[in-house]
Amino acid sequence: EPEVTQTPSHQVTQMGQEVILRCVPISNHLYFYWYRQILGQKVEFLVSFYNNEISEKSEIFDDQFSVERPDGSNFTLKIRSTKLEDSAMYFCASSHASGTYSYEQYFGPGTRLTVT
Amino acid sequence: QKEVEQDPGPLSVPEGAIVSLNCTYSNSAFQYFMWYRQYSRKGPELLMYTYSSGNKEDGRFTAQVDKSSKYISLFIRDSQPSDSATYLCAMTSKAAGNKLTFGGGTRVLVKP
Numbered sequence: 486e487p488e489v490t491q492t493p494s495h496q497v498t499q500m501g502q503e504v505i506l507r508c509v510p511i512s513n514h515l516y517f518y519w520y521r522q523i524l525g526q527k528v529e530f531l532v533s534f535y536n537n538e539i540s541e542k543s544e545i546f547d548d549q550f551s552v553e554r555p556d557g558s559n560f561t562l563k564i565r566s567t568k569l570e571d572s573a574m575y576f577c578a579s580s581h582a583s584g585t586y587s588y589e590q591y592f593g594p595g596t597r598l599t600v601t
Numbered sequence: 602q603k604e605v606e607q608d609p610g611p612l613s614v615p616e617g618a619i620v621s622l623n624c625t626y627s628n629s630a631f632q633y634f635m636w637y638r639q640y641s642r643k644g645p646e647l648l649m650y651t652y653s654s655g656n657k658e659d660g661r662f663t664a665q666v667d668k669s670s671k672y673i674s675l676f677i678r679d680s681q682p683s684d685s686a687t688y689l690c691a692m693t694s695k696a697a698g699n700k701l702t703f704g705g706g707t708r709v710l711v712k713p
Contacts, residue, residue, distance in 0.1 A: 489644075516699055528645065528689065528703040541698040576644050580699065588633040588652070588693055590701060592644040 487511045489593035491577050497599045498567055506562045506596045508577030515582035517560045518590060519552065521545070521573040528576065534560065535582070567600045574598075604628055607690060607704035616713050620677040624690035624704045627671065631692040631702075634666055636675045639687045639706065648688075649675065680711045 490509045498504050510517050519531040532542045534552055551563045560579075564571055574597050578590040605626045614620055622636075633652045637645035649664040651657045651673075657664045665674040673692075677684055687706040693699060 491644075518699065520701075527705050528691075528701075530700045530702070533699050541700050543700070574642070587699060589635070589647065589650045590699070591647055592637070594644045595642075597642070 487513075489577055489579055489591055491575075491593040491596050493596060494594065495597045495599070497601065500569060500600055501566050504564050504567055504598065506564075506575050506577075506598070508560045508562075508593055509558050510560055510577065510579030511591060512558070513581070514579035514591075516540075516580045516587055516590075517552075517554070518578040518580075519562045520576045520578060520592075522576065522595075523573045531562075564598075567598075569600050572598055572600045604702050605690060605692060605704040607707050609705055610708040611710050612707055613710045613712060614680055616680060616682060616711055618680050618711075620675075620680050620684065620709055620711070622675045622677075622688050622690075622707050622709070624673050624692075625671055626673075626692060628694070628702075629668075629671065630694040630696055631671075632668075632695070633693050634664070634673050635691045635701070636662075636664055637689040637691060638684075639689055641687075645689055645691075677709075680709075682711050682713050685709055685711045 517534045522528045533540045574595040576595045577593045580590045636649040639645045654668045661678045663676040689706045690704040691701040
């Protein structure tokens with residue numbers, strides 16, 4: 486069964502450093518998303534991406550964040566200058582583009598980001 | 602008022618019992634509803650997806666949506682210890698694009 490994959494599974498970085506989180510969405514999906522979950526809190530939407538551009542973003546997704554689809558399979562989230570409060574699980578998700586199936590989002594296993 | 606509310610639990614049931622989970626929401630525009638299962642430190646796994654009021658059944662799982670009451674439910678029949686996890690409801694609307702709004706999750710423990 487196709488699945489979303491994410492690398493690395495755990496990333497430790499120092500405050501102020503840049504990190505890139507990588508995702509390979511399900512191959513025939515055209516919508517891509519990043520969500521995050523701070524320990525003990527709700528899963529929160531960050532950004533959605535379709536047709537090589539951002540379609541929605543949340544207030545959390547400020548200028549420190551960017552997303553890219555560098556090739557036909559990868560989808561990345563970059564945090565330019567990490568802060569302690571960026572420590573969280575980051576989940577990539579993907580969905581079909583067609584009709585109501587576009588709302589059916591499949592999540593990857595997550596990358597645990599620890600900022601020290 | 603929070604947009605989506607779930608009782609955090611834990612909800613403890615004996616093996617074989619029916620697990621009953623629910624979410625309430627305040628935004629009447631929500632029209633697409635999902636239930637996810639999340640094991641500790643893992644990604645949410647899509648269990649059920651509905652976009653109309655009424656019931657939808659898939660194996661041991663039944664999802665129920667009551668838009669007039671802004672209330673959704675998930676029932677798990679013949680619960681197994683492997684069903685022990687956190688269950689998240691999520692929802693969205695056409696106006697929200699594909700942005701999912703999640704509840705905080707209900708932790709379920711199924712005891713052998």
